[in-house]
Amino acid sequence: MSLHCATRRYLIDRYDVLTRRYTERVHGDTNPEAKRIYPRYNLVADILDQVERLDPDNLPGMESLTGVLLRAAEVEQPSDSSAADDIEGRAVQDERERYRSIVRALPSCPDSRTSPLGYRRVLTTEESSAWRLPLRRRWGVEDGIWHPMLAGPVPTGVLVLTDAAVMHTEGAEVVRRALRGMGRQRVVELREYGADYLLDVEMFSPRYTGAEGLWTDAHEDWLAYASHEGTVAFGGALADAIEAHWPDLDRWRWHGWGHLGTVAH
DSSP: OOHHHHHHHHHHHHHHHHHHHHHHHOOSTTSHHHHHHHHHHHHHHHHHHHHTTSOTTSOOOHHHHHHHHHHGGGOOOGGGSTTSOHHHHHHHHHHHHHHHHHHHHGGGOGGGOSOOOOOEEEOOHHHHHHHHHHHHHHHOOBTTBOTTSSSSOOOTTOEEEETHHHHSSSHHHHHHHHHHHTTOOEEEEEESSSOOEEEEGGGOOOOOSSSOEEEEOTTOOEEEEEOTTSEEEEEEHHHHHHHHHOTTGGGGBOOOGGGTTOSOO
């Protein structure tokens, strides 16, 4: 496995550890423990964003790659301000050094040679804009919003489910399987805010994360949209494939705002 992939895996795992620790131990932002943990996971997330701007299919040589990965730790944080809290500042600097030590050690670390991660790359600003344009023209997306959040009735052919369909069941895998059956390999993920991605189908999960999401691919013949109102909608070829291959789909259909939360979990 490449140094780039091993670094991604470290950052993803580290973020999961820190956020879980925060959830389990911390109550309130004034808690000193919070000041030691949340700046760490924010830094890790921002470093991962920098690392995933590299194209896994077109990486530089080892020496250049190591330099780029090490420089990713320099991403600016609120704690870098001279007026920042000392506890947060020390936590961030410690986390930066931890990351740098890991990057330097990974090439000689046997544990880094595990199964590879799927492809995921942060899109450039220009790429994101180019992807959003056809969503407006082809699908009627307005300011990142689609059905059922648009005014008026949901058109025929748009499949709207409650988000429980993909949050609490095997539904996300059903959707991925439908895309694989269509011969699709990579998906574009466009978020309300934060990074946008090009990623492997295996990493595709049409879920609301605090930022609404839109998904499509190079064929532009399908669209998925996860809203903050507990819905996930599908259009075009993907909606047809899901309808054909999800046996208990009726259980998860969205019937209007008054029905949210009434499906079985």
